[in-house]
Amino acid sequence: MKTPFPSESEDIAVHESWFAGYAERQYALCEGDAGPMRLKEQHTRAVLGYARRMAQEEGFAPHIVRACLLAALYHDVARFAQYLRYGTFRDRDSRNHGLWGAAILKREGRLAQEDATVRRLVLTAVALHNRYALPAALPDDMACVAWTVRDADKLDILRVMDEHLSGPRPYCPTVVLGLPDTADKVSGKVLEDALQGRVASYTDLRSVNDFRVLLGTWLDDMHFACSRRLFAESPHAERLLLGLPQEGPYAAVRACLLRRLASVRQQSARPDGGA
Ligand SMILES: [Fe+2]
Known part of the structure; x- marks a missing residue:
């Protein structure tokens, strides 16, 4: 069944509950300290909050709003597997977690019920969210979703860094x-x-x-x-x-x-x- 919009474009409750269950399953696989993975889940929720606020305030079209919310929710989905397999969040020492995240979403069929346009926008934004710069020739709708996730991501990184740098050395x-x-x-x-x-x-x-x-x-x-x-x-x-x-x-x-x-x-x- 295709997800209708605009009226339900902002309802991603099904995705949020899958994400919570997925995170729990990943924690269960962790033999060491799952704390860093839990911080990523917390970060994800904060990024989703920022993306929701931006999408609403900027008055994006409903399908863009939906893509922004889903891309924010899923942007770091690969962080769990990355930590479990490599014990690090450094892409340089492991794998590109943006591209890996898009692959996980496909493998898990997470976007199969979504409109094809929304699916493409989400996969692109997840894959590109951690690039130093976005490709110059990105279509406007893709750039809009990718920028939203990148801005929201940075806004919460401010919190993460401030909390850490305000703490003990x-x-x-x-x-x-x-x-x-x-x-x-x-x-x-x-x-x-x-x-x-x-x-x-x-x-x-x-x-x-x-x-x-x-x-x-x-x-x-x-x-x-x-x-x-x-x-x-x-x-x-x-x-x-x-x-x-x-x-x-x-x-x-x-x-x-x-x-x-x-x-x-x-x-x-x-x-x-x-x-
Ligand atoms: Fe990320």
Whole structure:
């Protein structure tokens, strides 16, 4: 039976309960600490929440809304198998979890009941959600769903990182990508990107402070007014930047990124949304 829309486009309860059952089955297979997998389930629910908010606020067409919700729910479905098989979430040391996730969805027949257009949009967004950049020639509807998942993913990564970096040291190497937490390692490229309003790259990071800056530059990588506003309003974004040293090489970039957050917040608070 095909899923009718628009009236039921936002009802993905069947998928959510399958996902919860799938996660439970994966936990049962884990002989060690299943904690990291549980964090991924929690992350998934937060990303779904952000995607739902964005899709509704941006007024997407019903089939796009449905694809956004399903892609958000399933974007990290491969994380469970990845952790069970390889004990890591690093794609470089295991497998590309975006492509793997799309393969799992096909194998499990998760989208068989969906409209063909929705199915294609979801599989593409899941497969591409973790790419550094999206292919330039992506059709508009595919780009819209992929951007929604990527923005929602980043919004919750702010929470994950803030919660971790606000906690006790030493930081978990997995979370901080093995970067040293020292004041003397500074990436000039990351600082320059941030000051120029460019999105910094993971490959240029040299320290945890650089990582804080990179997360701050994601404000300029938000693709919708809604996600941009949610980013600027995020207490996590602000706290991550406030954690940068107020003196020395990070001082200017700290002030600049905090100013940008405040400016977007002010624009969003205006009745015309800053238009
Ligand atoms: Fe992911």
